[in-house]
């Protein structure tokens with residue numbers, strides 16, 4: 001225990017200097033990013049231009065998937081993915097209890113019914129055995145969520161999906177750059193969804209992408225993002241034609257060239273940022289291994305974790321609200337990810353959900369806290385977080 005206290009050389013705090021608040025997640029924008037966006041502003045195409053395909057190809061190549069289809073958010077990507085699979089009224093889609101609401105909301109957008117499966121206690125990832133118990137004759141798909149950045153048990157989920165003839169979608173909004181023993185995130189499901197919101201690994205302001213090895217599914221996502229029209233403005237311009245056909249009802253879910261240029265510029269820095277996130281996680285985990293009151297989530301040894309979040313579980317002797325407030329007061333931007341989705345008022349009222357549906361998720365929700373985790377955190381900031389966690393959860397130095 002004494003050792004845990006030695007790695008906290010945060011002198012400014014000891015001298016009582018007010019340090020800058022540390023956010024739980026945030027973007028990093030440099031002059032290259034600004035130049036890339038400015039170049040698009042000076043070009044002919046602000047949207048439906050050449051940067052869109054360039055960004056799609058770059059993300060697909062990074063993940064190892066055959067195709068990418070850029071859309072306006074991660075939520076739009078989930079919606080477009082379910083539309084491409086033909087999910088509709090009367091269908092059920094299995095989703096984990098612990099995720100951002102968008103995962104389940106996308107099922108509602110398609111008029112289908114989300115069915116919540118419990119998570120594994122160590123990792124808070126969707127539990128394949130719980131998925132099995134939720135399958136009915138109406139089940140059409142499973143959405144796995146790589147919570148915190150750790151890829152799910154895709155081998156087992158794939159087996160279950162194949163056994164019952166279900167589609168497998170990866171909500172990989174947390175896990176860009178992650179991998180399992182069998183492949184990279186982007187190649188582990190029929191369709192994989194990313195978000196480029198500022199707290200995610202790379203940002204386009206708002207933005208998202210679907211990647212897949214299936215050219216028809218990719219074409220469906222591109223059509224859906226463009227009102228259900230099968231050509232875009234630039235394609236018609238190139239061919240010199242004005243006629244177009246709207247073949248189904250779609251949305252305007254396009255990602256602009258400004259955003260795609262920012263995404264391209266950000267993507268170039270992603271390998272270094274992933275390495276930094278993993279180093280921060282290593283420092284946290286090393287420190288907390290000496291504090292029995294703070295337990296990091298389990299990481300399966302065979303995965304490459306992408307660390308969108310760093311989540312700890314507090315011992316039951318620590319009052320989470322007090323810990324949360326204490327950290328905030330000390331300028332550490334902690335957060336809680338997530339309340340089980342079905343306990344939100346809309347889901348309770350619409351479906352009559354109540355406590356008890358997914359006991360592992362509900363118990364976990366009482367104790368979890370996300371610590372600051374982003375590629376812009378330097379070692380001093382990490383040391384400060386570690387010191388404050390130690391002060392508030394198990395003072396070890398006196």
Ligand SMILES: *Cc1c(COP(=O)(O)O)cnc(C)c1O
Pocket residue numbers: 073074075076099100102103145171173174195196197206207208
């Ligand atoms: C961020 C996120 C989304 C939604 O992405 P947006 O780009 O904000 O629409 C969906 N699912 C998960 C798990 C997320 O973290």
